[in-house]
Amino acid sequence: MKLSQILTAIFIGLSANAQTYPPADGTAGTTAIHKDSPLYVAWATGITVERGFISITNPNLTASGSNKATFGLPSDAIGYPDGNVVSLGDAGHAILTFASPIYDGEGFDFAVFENGGIAFLELAVVEASSDGIHFFRFPAHSLTQTTTQIGTFETPVATNLNNIAGKYSGNFGTPFDISELEDNALLDKTSITHIKVIDVVGSIDPDYATFDAFGNAINEAHPTPFNSCGFDLQAVGVINQATLGRDDFPKNTIKIYPNPTKDFFTIKSDEPTKMTIYDISGRIVLEQHAGPNQQVNVSSLTPGVYIVEVVLAAQGEKNAQQLIIN
Numbered sequence: 001m002k003l004s005q006i007l008t009a010i011f012i013g014l015s016a017n018a019q020t021y022p023p024a025d026g027t028a029g030t031t032a033i034h035k036d037s038p039l040y041v042a043w044a045t046g047i048t049v050e051r052g053f054i055s056i057t058n059p060n061l062t063a064s065g066s067n068k069a070t071f072g073l074p075s076d077a078i079g080y081p082d083g084n085v086v087s088l089g090d091a092g093h094a095i096l097t098f099a100s101p102i103y104d105g106e107g108f109d110f111a112v113f114e115n116g117g118i119a120f121l122e123l124a125v126v127e128a129s130s131d132g133i134h135f136f137r138f139p140a141h142s143l144t145q146t147t148t149q150i151g152t153f154e155t156p157v158a159t160n161l162n163n164i165a166g167k168y169s170g171n172f173g174t175p176f177d178i179s180e181l182e183d184n185a186l187l188d189k190t191s192i193t194h195i196k197v198i199d200v201v202g203s204i205d206p207d208y209a210t211f212d213a214f215g216n217a218i219n220e221a222h223p224t225p226f227n228s229c230g231f232d233l234q235a236v237g238v239i240n241q242a243t244l245g246r247d248d249f250p251k252n253t254i255k256i257y258p259n260p261t262k263d264f265f266t267i268k269s270d271e272p273t274k275m276t277i278y279d280i281s282g283r284i285v286l287e288q289h290a291g292p293n294q295q296v297n298v299s300s301l302t303p304g305v306y307i308v309e310v311v312l313a314a315q316g317e318k319n320a321q322q323l324i325i326n
Contacts, residue, residue: 019143021162024118025172026281029304030158032172033111034282035081035237038309038320040111042238044096044195049074052092055225056201056208064227068092071228081113081235083170088124088199089230091210096195096236101130104178104189105240107322111173112165112197113234121155123166123200123220124231125210126176130188135196136181138163139213146204146217156220164218165197166231172281173237191242199230254310260324263299267310277323278307301325 025032033039051068055061064070069089076084077094088094102110116122127135143160150156161167165174178189200210202220209217224230255268267273269292277286277298285301298306302325309320 020159021141021143022158024158025168028302030168030280031108031175031305032168033108033175033237033239033280035113035171035173035235036282037278037280037307038318039108039239039307039322040237041241042099043079044236044238045078045099046097047074047077047086047094049086049088049094050092051087052089052199052230054089054227054229055223056090057203057205057223058225061225063225063229066227069227069229071226072232077233077235079235081170081173081237083115083234085115085232085234087228087230087232088197090201090224091199092230093196093198094233095132096197097132097193098238098241101191101193101242102128102178102195102238103191103240103242107177107239108175109178109192109238109240110195111175111237111239112195113170113173113237114166114168115170115232115234116166117169118158119155120153121158121161121166121220122224122231123156123161123164123202123218124197124233125200125212125218126163126165127196127198128178128181128187128192129194129196130191131186132194134184134186135194136184136187137213138176138180140164140218141214142212142216142218144219146219149204150202150219150221152221152224154221164200164212166200170234173235175239195236197231197233197236254319254321256308256310256321256323259321260326261298262326264295264297265323266293266295267308268293269310269312271312274311276309276311277301278309280305280307298323298325
């Protein structure tokens with residue numbers, strides 16, 4: 001079972017009567033991954049953008065002399081998330097490419113960054129492709145009510161959103177797990193070359209709405225008739241990359257088991273290591289040297305998602321993997 005599937009089961013189980021999804025960044029149980037996390041091994045290197053209207057329900061409306069979003073440059077979404085963004089506009093989209101493909105590895109495989117805050121989330125659905133032609137959408141789910149339109153300066157909340165980019169604030173990526181895509185002969189999950197980020201039109205009017213995988217309109221702030229409207233794409237960070245980064249060695253040379261765990265896990269290695277555990281926000285929660293195949297006691301840590309960084313003592317090479325404690 002993949003990490004994201006385990007997390008979904010955990011959060012569904014939190015309530016016998018109501019489903020819920022991981023909460024906002026900075027909150028226990030979040031899956032938000034900080035931009036400085038050692039899990040990121042690369043960032044998007046190429047982009048094309050098709051801007052959307054500033055108001056899809058009123059295409060003649062203009063802001064800053066244009067009826068489409070104009071804020072930022074496509075290149076602002078390349079590389080590390082430094083706060084610069086490109087605004088996509090209503091139903092606009094960006095297609096990002098990478099120096100090396102993303103693959104379906106352990107846990108989450110990549111993350112999408114917006115620049116919003118908890119008090120104002122702007123959302124996007126995400127698709128993946130292994131040929132740049134055929135795209136497949138992650139199964140988005142919105143539990144936000146669809147009776148009353150969320151207004152221009154209002155927001156949905158993270159616990160109602162799953163597989164929807166923008167549910168976390170600007171310093172944190174919303175992670176995606178390629179294993180959640182349906183199998184298809186036209187999709188090679190071991191070699192994802194393109195990621196498409198498509199702005200959610202937050203209207204609950206069925207003539208304009210963006211729908212989730214269950215047929216629900218995704219209700220978010222609408223209308224937003226500004227030149228910076230729509231999803232503000234900041235970056236896409238790669239967690240599982242098909243070729244090695246400068247600071248990485250093959251992940252199968254280091255094993256962490258059992259994962260998930262409750263009290264202990266073992267680092268399977270032929271030589272001594274230095275082990276550092278980070279919480280999902282990047283804060284160090286445990287650090288120690290370990291001998292070959294030594295058990296690590298994590299019974300003092302609260303349940304949640306952690307990052308285990310292992311450094312081989314002899315070579316100084318690094319490896320970061322996800323760990324879930326339940």
